[in-house]
Amino acid sequence: MSKNIFIIGSGFSALAAACYLAKSGNQVTVFEKNSTIGGRARQLKKEGFTFDIGPTWYWMPDVFERFFNDFDKKPSDYYDLIKLSPAYQVYFGIRDFVTIADNLPDIVKTFENIESGSGAVLEKFMSEAKSNYDIAIKDLVYRPGVSPLELITTETALKVGQFFSNISKEVRKRFKNQKLVQILEFPVLFLGAKPQDTPAFYSFMNFADFGLGTWHPKNGMYSVILAMEALxxxxxxxxxxxxxxxxxxxxxxxxxxxxxxGQEQFCEVVLSGADYHHSETLLDAEHRAYSESYWEKKTFAPSSLLFYVGFNKIIQNVEHHTLFFDVSFEKHAESIYDKPSWPEEPLFYASFPSKTDDSAAPEGQEAGIFLIPLAPGIEDTEEIREKYFNIIIERFEKLTEQSIKKSVIFKDSYCVNDFIKDYNSYKGNAYGMANTLFQTAFLRPKLKSKKVENLFFTGQLTVPGPGVPPSLISGKLVSELIQKNSTKS
Incomplete structure (x- = not known):
């Protein structure tokens, strides 16, 4: 039965839900507070440069294919995908870096060259990771988080121990070289928690990394948003x-x-793809399912300090995606999760989309995005931002053996206060709620309101969790719940 449905927000999950609900014959209207759509995945254009403001990693291409296939479309109907080769690079010191290839056999050789015997170990580890990926991404994450029974299948019964172990333990018992350990622990950062707090089952992220590769949509991740808008x-x-x-x-x-x-508009179903905590503040107190103390106790994924920088020259000795792990990961993680504060020595990530995509920067120039993961809710001032820009640029210059600071045409920054202002993000988090053991599946905030009929939620704070592919899936799951609810009413 057709319903008049209002959707709050226009990020990946909201647009996905809008598509599914419209396909089912509903009248769907999306309301976006900002001047452009995309939620966290907006775009910045300045002086001939183009930056993705939010996500810059295109992983799990099969999830995007599955989404478009649901509408008898494919991603290539809307945008061109480029597989990055190499996938990315990780700096550990001056002239001390590891380059991750675009295929598993070459990555196995890289591991073997760094730690004798680790190549065969990696192949076995990746076989297990692929098995987890097949179970999780092809099945489990497409369940709505209504009941704990959703997690009980023939396949998961054989892997129950992995839900009570953690990524860090599983990686470290197989690999001794710290560089390899950090490279294998890195992907779970997309899930928003420390490796030692992330269930070992989530090794499927390693298969997403090494097995499926890293991609770039031509003209940036915003191409995906524009594709979903067009659809x-x-x-x-x-x-x-x-x-x-x-x-x-x-x-x-x-x-x-x-x-x-200021104007009241009426419908039959409300779906919020905005920040879940903020969405509940749009309700009178008696209609909220979760208290302030509930949110306070939850583990949130990090916020970020981002810089979007236009350079007047080509930057050397870096790849499209380059990670800088030359300082203590443990100390930085402590400042995010254990004692929320600005890190003394921050790890950081740099993306240079113009290495792959001519549209990102004028000829002979370079677009650079720099990101420092941070604890949500910490103090954010222009002075602090400037201090940390200088810290990471000086380290960058030293590690990559070049001078770039004098080549900056402009830089724009984005941090905690901006996440709050632009997205009503709880404490300025960037990635939603972390996927820890006790914040997985049915233990996350519900897609369907427990107190208000015809009210639903989608996005990174609900099922299945943080990241772009899970957001697409979240939109599908909530649309199915809405349709199921409509057939009952």
Whole structure:
């Protein structure tokens, strides 16, 4: 039965849900508070340079294919994908770096050259990781997190021990070289928690990394947002920008509409793809399913300090994606998760999309994105941002043996305060709620409101979790719940 459905926000999960719900015959309207769509995945254009403001890694291409296939489309109908070769590079010191190839056999050789015997160990580890990937990404994550029974299958019963061990333990008992350990622990950072707090089952992220490779959509990740927008419009979805939703209207314990830009508008279903905590503040207190103390106790994925920098020359000795692990990972992680504070010696990541994509920078120039993961909720000032820009640029210059600071045409920064202002993000988190053991599947905030009928949620704070592919899946899961709910009513 067709319903009039309002969706708050226009990030990956909201756009995915909009497409599925429109395909099912519903009237769907998306309300986006900012002037452009995309949520955290917006774009910055400046002086001939183009930057993805949010996600820059395109992993799990099969999830994107599955999404578009649901509409008898494929990604190539909308954007071109480039497989990065090499996938990325990791610096551990001056002239001390490891380059990760675009295929597993070459990565196995790299490991073997660094630690004798580790190549065969990696092959076995990756076989297990692929098995986990097949179980998780092809099955488990497409379940709505309604019941713990969703996790009990013939396959997961054989892997129950992996839910009670952790990535760090499993990696470290197989590999002794610290560089290899850090490279294998790195992918779970996308899940928003320390490796020692992330269940070993999540080694499927290593298969996403080494097995499926790292990709770049031509013209940036925003190409995916534009593709989803085009698909949504094809399906009849209406999208309104500069539309700030101020309240979710509830009557007789049913969501019946929203107040947007001071005007009340009515519908039959409300779905929020905005930050879950913020979405609940749009409700009167008695209609909220989760208290402030609930959110306070949860482990949130990091926030970030980002810089978008235009350089007047080509940057040397780096790849499209380059990680800088030349300082203590443990100390930096402690400042994020254990004692929230600015790290004394930050690890950081740099992306140079213009290495792959001519559209990212004018000829002979370079677009650079620099990211420092941070604890959400910490103090954020222009002075602190400038201090950390200088810290990482000086380290970058030393490690890559070149001078770049004098080649900066401009730099824009983005940090905790901006995540709060632009996305109403809880404590300015960048990636949602971490996927720890007690924040997995049915233990995450629910897709369907427990207190208000016809009110639903989607995105990184609910099922299945943080990251772009999970956000696409979240949109599909909530659309199925809405459809199921509609057939009952």
């Amino acid at each position: 949504a419009i094809e399906l009849g979805v209406k999208i309104q920008t500069n539309a700030n939703v101020e309240k979710i209207i509830v009557k007789q314990k049913k969501a019946v509409g929203i107040r947007v830009n």
